[in-house]
Amino acid sequence: MTTASTRETFGRTLLELGRENPDIVVLGGDLNKSTVINLFAEEFPDRFFDTGPAEQNMMSIAAGLASSGKTVFASTFAVFGSGRPYDQIRIGISQARLNVKIVVTHAGITTGEDGMSAHGIEDLSLMCALPSFTVIVPADGPETAQAVRKAAATPGPFYVRLSRPATPIVHEGDFDFTIGRAEALRQGGDATIIACGTMVSTALTAAQTLDAEGIDCRVLNMSTLQPIDAEAIAAAARETGAIVTAEEHLRHGGLSSIVAQTLAESCPAPMQMVTLTGYAESGAPNLLIEKYGLAPANVADAVRTVVERKAQLSANGRAGA
Amino acid sequence: MKQISLDELTTTAVQLRRDILNIITEAGSGHPGGSLSAVELLTALYCKELRHDPAAPGWPDRDRFILSKAHACPVLYVTLAHCGYFPREELWTFRKINSRLQGHAHTMTPGVEMSGGSLGQGLSFGVGASIAARLDGRDSRVFVMLGDGECDEGQVWEAAMAASHYRLDNLVAIVDRNGIQNDRFTSEVVDLEPFADKWRSFGWHTVQANGHDIPSVINALDEAVSVKGRPAVIIADTVKGKGVSFMENNPDFHGKAPTREQLELALAELAD
Numbered sequence: 001m002t003t004a005s006t007r008e009t010f011g012r013t014l015l016e017l018g019r020e021n022p023d024i025v026v027l028g029g030d031l032n033k034s035t036v037i038n039l040f041a042e043e044f045p046d047r048f049f050d051t052g053p054a055e056q057n058m059m060s061i062a063a064g065l066a067s068s069g070k071t072v073f074a075s076t077f078a079v080f081g082s083g084r085p086y087d088q089i090r091i092g093i094s095q096a097r098l099n100v101k102i103v104v105t106h107a108g109i110t111t112g113e114d115g116m117s118a119h120g121i122e123d124l125s126l127m128c129a130l131p132s133f134t135v136i137v138p139a140d141g142p143e144t145a146q147a148v149r150k151a152a153a154t155p156g157p158f159y160v161r162l163s164r165p166a167t168p169i170v171h172e173g174d175f176d177f178t179i180g181r182a183e184a185l186r187q188g189g190d191a192t193i194i195a196c197g198t199m200v201s202t203a204l205t206a207a208q209t210l211d212a213e214g215i216d217c218r219v220l221n222m223s224t225l226q227p228i229d230a231e232a233i234a235a236a237a238r239e240t241g242a243i244v245t246a247e248e249h250l251r252h253g254g255l256s257s258i259v260a261q262t263l264a265e266s267c268p269a270p271m272q273m274v275t276l277t278g279y280a281e282s283g284a285p286n287l288l289i290e291k292y293g294l295a296p297a298n299v300a301d302a303v304r305t306v307v308e309r310k311a312q313l314s315a316n317g318r319a320g321a
Numbered sequence: 322m323k324q325i326s327l328d329e330l331t332t333t334a335v336q337l338r339r340d341i342l343n344i345i346t347e348a349g350s351g352h353p354g355g356s357l358s359a360v361e362l363l364t365a366l367y368c369k370e371l372r373h374d375p376a377a378p379g380w381p382d383r384d385r386f387i388l389s390k391a392h393a394c395p396v397l398y399v400t401l402a403h404c405g406y407f408p409r410e411e412l413w414t415f416r417k418i419n420s421r422l423q424g425h426a427h428t429m430t431p432g433v434e435m436s437g438g439s440l441g442q443g444l445s446f447g448v449g450a451s452i453a454a455r456l457d458g459r460d461s462r463v464f465v466m467l468g469d470g471e472c473d474e475g476q477v478w479e480a481a482m483a484a485s486h487y488r489l490d491n492l493v494a495i496v497d498r499n500g501i502q503n504d505r506f507t508s509e510v511v512d513l514e515p516f517a518d519k520w521r522s523f524g525w526h527t528v529q530a531n532g533h534d535i536p537s538v539i540n541a542l543d544e545a546v547s548v549k550g551r552p553a554v555i556i557a558d559t560v561k562g563k564g565v566s567f568m569e570n571n572p573d574f575h576g577k578a579p580t581r582e583q584l585e586l587a588l589a590e591l592a593d
Contacts, residue, residue, distance in 0.1 A: 049487070054479040063449060066449075069381070070456070088439075088442055
C-alpha cells in the first residue's frame with residue numbers, strides 16, 4: 001500500500017479552506033510546523049494566532065472567536081488538545097456547543113520516541129465523553145481531507161484525530177466520507193473487524209492473512225466514533241456473529257467500549273478487543289506496535305479467537321436445543 | 322453613552338440588590354457576596370456604558386459583557402431582566418428545574434455571552450471576542466469581569482499576555498476586588514499584591530476605581546475605553562456582600578443563601 005501523512009493532508013486542506021472561507025480562523029500552540037498549520041499561517045497571517053504552549057488559553061480564545069461567528073480550527077498534539085485543556089473544552093466549547101474544530105496530530109503510540117507523555121492514548125475516551133462533540137478518526141490521507149472539509153461545513157464542536165507517521169492509503173479511487181456512517185472496506189461472513197485510524201490498514205492486512213486460512217472477514221472503517229453508526233455494528237453482529245475491534249488507544253472509553261455498549265443493547269455477540277492496556281514507552285513506532293500488541297498478527301489472533309468462541313456458542317446452542 | 326441621572330442609577334442599584342437577595346433566597350442556594358459586590362459595576366455598564374439591544378441579543382455590533390466569575394450570575398440575571406432581556410418574573414425560576422437561569426451563567430439565557438462556571442476562562446474568551454471584532458472591522462468593545470480570587474488561575478495570566486501581545490485596545494478587564502474568595506480572604510489564600518503592578522508588568526493600562534461609587538466607575542470606564550494600543554484593566558475596590566451589614570466582608574456569604582429571616586433583615590436595610 002502507498003502511504004500518505006494525514007497531518008500533511010490536513011495542513012493542505014486547511015489552506016484550501018482558508019482560501020474558500022474568510023471566516024475560518026486558526027489557532028496554534030507553538031507546534032505549527034508539526035501540525036502543518038504553518039501553511040495556513042504563511043498565507044493568512046491575519047487569521048492565524050499562535051497562543052504558544054498555553055492550550056487552556058487557546059481553547060477559550062477559540063470559544064470567544066466562535067461565539068462571534070468564526071469557524072475556528074485549534075490544532076496541536078493529541079495530548080495537548082484534549083487532556084491538558086479539558087475543562088476549557090468541556091465548559092467553554094462543549095456545553096456552549098460552539099463551532100470549534102479541534103484537529104490533533106501525533107495521537108497514539110506511533111508518536112514513538114517522545115515516549116509515554118507524548119502518546120495520546122486516552123483522548124478518545126475524554127472526547128467521546130463530551131456529548132456535543134463529533135469525534136472522527138480518519139483511516140488515511142484521503143479520508144482526512146474529506147473529514148476536515150465536512151467538519152468545517154458542519155456547525156458544532158469537532159475532534160479530529162490524526163497521526164505523526166505517514167500511514168497506508170486504504171481508499172484507492174472515489175469514495176464518500178459521511179459523518180456517522182461506517183464504511184465496509186471488505187465484505188465477509190465469518191467475523192467483522194471494526195477499526196479506526198491507523199488500525200484500519202492493519203485490519204485489512206489481517207483479513208488477507210485470514211482469507212488464506214479460510215476465514216472470511218468483513219472490515220468496517222468506523223471513522224466516526226461519535227455519533228456511532230449503531231446500525232452497522234448491529235448488522236455486523238447479526239450477519240457475521242463475531243466482532244473484533246482494533247484501535248490505537250486504551251481499552252477504556254474508545255472504539256472498543258463504544259462498540260461493546262452498542263452490541264449490549266442491540267445484538268450481543270462474542271467480541272475481542274485489540275487495544276492498548278497501559279502506557280507504552282519510547283521507541284520506533286513499528287517496534288512499539290509489535291511490542292504493545294497492535295500488529296496485524298494480533299488482530300488475526302483476535303479474529304481466530306472470536307471465531308472459535310462463536311463456534312463454541314453455536315455448538316452449545318445445538319447441544320442445549 | 323446613554324443619558325441617565327445618577328439618582329436613577331443609584332435607585333437601580335438598590336433594586337438590583339433587593340432582586341439578588343430575593344432570588345437567591347427563593348432558590349435556597351447561590352452566591353450573594355460576589356453578586357452584591359458587583360452591583361454598581363453592572364449598573365454603570367448596562368445602564369450607561371454598553372452599546373446593546375435587549376430586543377436583539379445577537380446583534381453582531383453589540384458590545385460584549387463577559388462574566389468570567391460565572392457564580393455571580395445573580396447580579397447578571399437581575400441586570401439583564403432590568404434591561405428587558407427576559408421577563409422579570411423569570412428571575413424567580415433561578416436554579417430551579419426547567420429554568421433558563423442556571424446556577425452558573427450559561428448561554429441559554431438571553432444576553433449571557435459565555436458559558437462559565439470554572440474560573441479563569443473568561444479573559445481568554447474575551448481575547449477571542451476582541452480578535453473577532455477586529456477581524457470583522459466592528460468597533461464592538463469587550464468587557465470581562467473577573468473575581469480577584471479568580472486571578473489565582475494561571476489561565477488569567479496566559480490571557481493577559483495574549484491580550485497585550487495582540488494589542489487589544491477594544492478589551493477591558495474589570496476585577497471585582499472584594500478581597501474574599503470561597504473559603505477566606507484573598508490575602509490569606511494566595512496574596513495577589515502588588516496586584517496592579519502585575520497587570521502593568523503584563524503590558525496593561527491599569528485604572529483604580531471605587532466599585533461602589535458610580536461616578537468613579539463611570540470615570541474608570543471612560544479612561545479604560547479610551548486607551549489605545551493596549552488593553553486596560555479596571556481594578557475596582559469593592560466590599561463583598563455590599564449593602565447588607567451582616568454580609569459585608571463576611572466570607573460565609575460567598576456561596577450561601579440567606580434564610581428567610583435574614584432576607585427580611587437585609588431588605589429592611591435596602592429599603593427604597
